[in-house]
Amino acid sequence: MTDREHRLLVRGATFAAVGAGGDIRGVPGGTAPDGLFVRDARHLSRWQLTVDGAVPEVLTPATSYGRADDADADVARCVLVPRGGRQEPPAYTLFREQAVVDGSLVEALRITSNRPVPTTLLLGLTVDADFTDQFELRSDHRTYAKTGAVRSRRVLTAPDEGPAGADRPAAAQPPVLGVEFGYRRGDWLSRTTVTSEPAPDAVEETGTGARRMVWSLELAAHGSAEMALTVVAGPHGGPPLPAPPRSPRAALRQLTEAQRELTSSVTLPGSWPELAAACTRGLADLASLQVPARGPDGEELSVPAAGVPWFLTLLGRDALLTSLFALPYLPRLAAATLPALAATQAGEHTEGRVAQPGKIVHEVRHGELAHFGQVPFRRYYGSVDATPLFLVLLGAYTEQTGDTALARRLEPHARAAVGWMLDHGGLTGRGYLVYRADEGGLANQNWKDSPGAICDADGNRTLGPVMAAGAQGYAYDALRRTAWLARAVWDDAVYADLLAQAAADLRDRFQRDFWMPSRSFPALALDGDGGQVDALASDAGHLLWSGLLDKEYGEAVGRRLLEPDFFSGWGVRTLAAGQGAYHPLSYHRGSVWPHDNALITLGLARYGLHDEARAVARALVDAATTASGRLPEVLAGYERTAYPAPVPYPHACVRESRSAAAPLALLTAVGGV
Secondary structure (H helix, E strand, C coil): CCCCCCEEEEECCEEEEECCCCCECCCCCCCCCCEEEECCEEEECEEEEEECCECCEEEEEEEECCCCCCHHHHEEEEEEECCCCCCCCCCEEEEEEEEEECCEEEEEEEEEECCCCCEEEEEEEEEECCCCEHHHHCCCCCCCCCCCCEEEEEEEECCCCCCCHHHCCCCCCCCEEEEEEEEEECCEEEEEEEEEECCCCEEEECCCCCEEEEEEEEECCCCEEEEEEEEEEECCCCCCCCCCCCCHHHHHHHHHHHHHHHHCCCCCCCCCHHHHHHHHHHHHHHHHCEEEEECCCCCEEEEECCEECCECCCEHHHHHHHHHHHCCCCHHHHHHHHHHHHHCCCCCCEHHHCECCCCCCCEECCCHHHHCCCCCCCEECCCCCHHHHHHHHHHHHHHHHCCCHHHHHCHHHHHHHHHHHHCCCCCCCCCCCCECCCCCCCCCCCCCCCCCCCECCCCCECCCCEEEHHHHHHHHHHHHHHHHHHHHCCCCHHHHHHHHHHHHHHHHHHHHHCEECCCCEECCEEECCCCEECCCECHHHHHHHHCCCCHHHHHHHHHHCCCCCCECCCCEECECCCCCCCCCCCCCCCCECHHHHHHHHHHHHHCCCHHHHHHHHHHHHHHHHCCCCCCCCCECCCCHHHCCCCCECCCCCCEEHHHHHHHHHHHHHHCCC
16 A cells, blocks of 8 residues: 555544545445544445535645654645636535544544535534454455445434424434444454534435435535544454544544553664654654554554554564564564564464464464454464564563563563474474465565565575574574573573574574575575575675674675665665566565665664664664655665656555564664764
């Protein structure tokens, strides 16, 4: 989804995508759907305004207001007028302001007459809620049976307090307040209510299942009328939510306070204002991307969601990397992410969810299809790297903050995670972390999880067991950090020695088996027979971040990543150009990922390649500067000389937590210079 298609409004587990005029059409097509989404379901699929039966024309498209440093404040406004020509000045002007809060959309609408005489306008708002699961809206041509599903619509009226019996007028009806949409399937129940102040004069049927709320507005000469509209979602299984604010500006105040609470302790560089701006924008995005979770004892937590529109939920790998990037500045993210993931750690084998004892969850979903098992993602464990990253973050958090209480509390979870790596993960039996394609879920289970991402230089996919290079680096770092925890916090020297030796052995094996002498570069992966998957890929930079390569190999890799086939000018490509597998608009085979580059920059700095680290950091900051400081999930891999701004990847998440935190990682790697 790009800002050219929709205006995104985000707060916590809720987001809305609206058109240029503030409408929601609910039609298929495009790279992402519009609507109001809460907990993986679309709770508003139509929101279309008419005046005197006609759709107004957009004079100023949906934009935002607020301070330049508040990430658009998630409040959108637009200006509409009736369609007409130069000889027919607009009879009215319509101002719309919209915002989301947890579980709700609020809109302030003001219509002003441009005529010198009194006038009457008929305003209509067509509304509907289809409760479609987000997985149904993906362009993957899948369909899902929903036997027994029932949708309902009900006009909401005020309590009947009029006279009863013969004294009551026969035609009198309770005042209309709004409309409620419902959806039931078995034990699944969702609802959406739409109300307004002033209340509508009537709610009409449309013949399509949608309802039209109508108001007859009497405007004085050059007079105005104002209206407050509120949409409240009632998702299945959702926690009780506070009453929404009465206006978008009140929602803005709430969000601004949340941003201030999250970021007040962060000091940004004054000597590199563009990096400071990217950090500020990223911090604001992180504030809006916090979603609720629970810890091992049921305590309420707030953790980074992966991104909008497709992943506004807890993804293990994404939350861990986001927390690692932000750790020197916002350790509270790690302090929430770690117990949330401990609470969802697998305790037994579950084939359909790739769950094994000790494994850290990859994805948590709350939607209808996950609830009924039609997709495996209610709790899905198809990630080979979330488990070692959990251990990396736990060790880094303890070392960074000096807080040993969390490491003591999560010791059983950490030991279970190490047990998974050594046993089910494959370190003991295969020598490396290994995964196999999951037929009902993900084919690839490292960070490059698209189907063709793990391939040789010619683009041939790797089949069977896969031992991805980057995951081995995470495992090495996890073993070393957990060895330190065992010695310094858990007082278990024997366990510490065992893990330290396992890390040293892994390093020796890796440099023997993965290194390609003829190319002076590590393989992207090993196949099930131990053969090298020889594509030149950015994953090698993750090995620098983890410290898996010795100094000579690490320096060679770092300098290679800055050569023109890898480095586009906006960042390091996921796959070097010139290989048969390369495609600049592929998700993982030639694109540029900000979080990937953040890890590479940290790795370059670790190996003393400070000039190279600054070059990558400058490229990313320049890319962010072209988009008001925001880094998207992924960019196309075209050369910087080909176009004056980064070419967007068409299906990227506009706001993504790892990308939002990436400028903080750059600040750590190169400072503010």
